[in-house]
Amino acid sequence: MDGKKIKNLLLRYLVATLGLVFVALGVALSLKSDLGTAPISCPPAVLNLRWATVSVGTFTWLMHLVFIAFQVVLLRKNFKWRYLMQIPAAFVFGYMCDFCIWAIQDVQVTSYAMRMVFCVLTVLTTAIGLRIEIIGNAWMLAGDMTIAVLSQVTRSRMSMVKVLFDVVMVVLAVAFAWICFGSPWGNGESVVIREGTLLLALLTGLCMKWTDPLIEKMFAGFTARVSEGAPAPSHE
Secondary structure, eight states: OOHHHHHHHHHHHHHHHHHHHHHHHHHHHHHHHTSOOOGGGHHHHHHHHHOTTSOHHHHHHHHHHHHHHHHHHHHGGGOOGGGGGHHHHHHHHHHHHHHHHHHTTTOOOOSHHHHHHHHHHHHHHHHHHHHHHHHHTSOOOHHHHHHHHHHHHHTOOHHHHHHHHHHHHHHHHHHHHHHHHSSSSBSSSSBSSSHHHHHHHHHHHHHHHHHHHHHHHHTHHHHHHHHTSSOOOOOO
8 A cells, every 4th residue: 555545544534533523522412411312322321320430431332342243243254354443433432422521521501491502512513423424434333334234134224224223222221221220211310311312313314414515515625635545445
C-alpha cells in the first residue's frame, strides 16, 4: 500500500471517528434529558443503574461484543475477518460515551422544556454522527452491522429489521429493569424508557433526511479526495 493510500485510509478512520463522537454525544445527551434513551442504549443504561461502578460505556462495548458473537453464529463461515474491526470500534465508542457523559455531568436540566431540548439535540447529534460515520466508511458499530446481517440472513428489508431490533432492545431493557428494580422504566430516580425513547426511535431517521444533504456538502471535498485513492472497505 503506497503512501497516498495509507493517508486516505487514516483520513477515513479520522472522519468515521468524528462520527462516533457525535453519536456518543447523543447517548450522553439522552441520558441527561432523563426522558428516555435511544433503544440501543437502553440495556447499558439500565445495567449501569444497577451496577453503577461499571460505566455506561463499558456496558456498551460489552453489548457490542455480544452482537459480534451473534453475527458469527448467524454468518458462520461467511463471517469475514474484516468484520473484526467492529471490536476496536466498540471499545472506542464505549469510552467516547463515558467521556461525553463526564463532559456534561455538571449541566443542570431543571425543567421539562429543557429536557425536551436535550432530547431534540440527541436526535440532531445522532443523525449527524451516523451520516459522518457512513461517509468515513471505516469504523462500523456492531449494532448497525448486526441489523445488516439480520437483514441479509432473513432477506428482509433493513428498515423493518431496524424497527424489530429496536423493539428487542427496549424489551430487554424493560426485562432488566423489572428484574433489578421491580419497575419497567428504571430505578425510580433515573428513567431509561420514556417518551424520549419513542421520539429517538422515530425522529432520528426523519432528521437524517434534512441533515444528510448538509453533511454531504460539508464533506464533499473529503469524499472526492478519498475516491482518488483505494476503494473504501466494504461492510456488506
